[in-house]
Amino acid sequence: MLVQKAFRFRLRPNRKQEGRLSQFAGACRWVYNRGLEKRKEAYENGQRIPSLYEQNMELPQLKREEERAWLMEIHSQVLQQALADLDQAYSHAYRRLKNGEEAGFPHFRCKGRNDSFRYPQGVKIYDSVAYLPKIGHVRFRQSRPLDGRLLQTTIVREVEKWYISFVCEIEVHPAPVDFSEERCIGIDLGIESFATIASNQTTEHIANPKWLGKNLSHLRYLSRQLSRKKKKSKNWFKALASLRALHAKLRNKRADFLHKLSTQIVQNHDLIGVESLSVKDLLGDAPKSLARAISDAGWRQFLQMLKYKCEHMGKWLVEAGKYFPSSQQCSNCGRRQKMPLQMRSYACSCGLNLHRDHNSALNLRAAGMSVLKACGATPSGSVEAGILRL
Numbered sequence: 001m002l003v004q005k006a007f008r009f010r011l012r013p014n015r016k017q018e019g020r021l022s023q024f025a026g027a028c029r030w031v032y033n034r035g036l037e038k039r040k041e042a043y044e045n046g047q048r049i050p051s052l053y054e055q056n057m058e059l060p061q062l063k064r065e066e067e068r069a070w071l072m073e074i075h076s077q078v079l080q081q082a083l084a085d086l087d088q089a090y091s092h093a094y095r096r097l098k099n100g101e102e103a104g105f106p107h108f109r110c111k112g113r114n115d116s117f118r119y120p121q122g123v124k125i126y127d128s129v130a131y132l133p134k135i136g137h138v139r140f141r142q143s144r145p146l147d148g149r150l151l152q153t154t155i156v157r158e159v160e161k162w163y164i165s166f167v168c169e170i171e172v173h174p175a176p177v178d179f180s181e182e183r184c185i186g187i188d189l190g191i192e193s194f195a196t197i198a199s200n201q202t203t204e205h206i207a208n209p210k211w212l213g214k215n216l217s218h219l220r221y222l223s224r225q226l227s228r229k230k231k232k233s234k235n236w237f238k239a240l241a242s243l244r245a246l247h248a249k250l251r252n253k254r255a256d257f258l259h260k261l262s263t264q265i266v267q268n269h270d271l272i273g274v275e276s277l278s279v280k281d282l283l284g285d286a287p288k289s290l291a292r293a294i295s296d297a298g299w300r301q302f303l304q305m306l307k308y309k310c311e312h313m314g315k316w317l318v319e320a321g322k323y324f325p326s327s328q329q330c331s332n333c334g335r336r337q338k339m340p341l342q343m344r345s346y347a348c349s350c351g352l353n354l355h356r357d358h359n360s361a362l363n364l365r366a367a368g369m370s371v372l373k374a375c376g377a378t379p380s381g382s383v384e385a386g387i388l389r390l
């Protein structure tokens with residue numbers, strides 16, 4: 001089975017290369033924003049919106065203009081890719097609109113925020129060195145071996161540091177799945193513990209990492225500092241830079257924590273029942289606090305990791321829909337009762353008395369197993385791995 005896998009490393013450009021990287025990112029931002037502006041103009045004037053093909057055809061013309069001569073210095077496929085990214089952002093927005101969701105049309109890119117560009121091809125990788133067309137051989141810190149066929153290369157600047165990520169296509173040979181009782185688990189995600197993992201015999205509460213709480217107050221402090229400064233003043237930019245640096249640090253730490261946890265879970269189990277997170281649900285019942293926003297981001301990322309890792313390793317993930325009563329139902333007898341958030345334990349007339357998250361996790365596990373049975377899989381049987389939604 002062929003799957004796509006991303007590898008991300010820290011780039012180590014020399015000063016001259018760093019200048020070139022900034023130039024490339026700046027040119028892509030300009031091309032992207034110009035493309036977006038033309039599309040918006042056409043829309044507002046009631047004209048047909050220019051297609052990707054038409055916008056691509058304008059590039060050679062732009063390069064010939066005297067004041068745009070600097071575009072000549074940029075690899076042309078990289079510029080075309082910026083327009084392709086814009087086009088894709090539009091298609092996603094139209095698709096969401098069609099599904100009755102919020103469209104989220106693309107915004108103008110601003111300098112210093114997600115400066116990035118992409119090579120669709122032409123990049124070559126040697127030992128810890130990447131050859132980037134029109135930039136040269138740039139070193140990167142290769143922390144793990146690369147694998148597979150290179151599909152795409154993205155270069156991004158995050159708070160003064162450059163990163164390179166390779167999307168590769170790799171062939172995976174998943175091991176046969178084993179659906180015996182102890183290989184099936186349910187996971188409940190929450191605020192009190194980051195995750196509660198239940199199998200038929202054991203429960204594990206994964207605590208929220210300690211660094212999160214410590215940095216949260218620092219984050220609040222920095223955003224308060226920013227709001228007190230005069231917008232776009234020298235001190236405002238300074239405060240903004242420290243806030244972004246802390247956000248980046250937290251993102252990296254969180255990704256590291258989630259990668260370790262998700263890999264360990266997927267390696268050791270064959271069926272995982274989880275609850276899907278719906279944006280509307282979360283915004284509906286929660287105040288938009290900083291702590292909550294950070295938890296949301298963590299859960300989302302965690303579920304994404306579980307999904308692709310299950311696919312790569314050939315495991316099963318069953319995602320229960322948002323109407324699945326995982327917290328209301330008794331995992332022993334199936335009776336239901338109202339469970340407001342402040343009720344931390346589930347007590348049922350059948351005698352069951354469990355921590356609320358543990359009860360939820362057991363329900364998700366049972367839901368996963370019932371889906372599996374419905375698919376005709378037996379404990380030793382083999383079915384194709386997959387991701388299912390209830």
Ligand SMILES: [Zn+2]
Nearest residue numbers: 330333348350
């Ligand atoms: Zn019961």
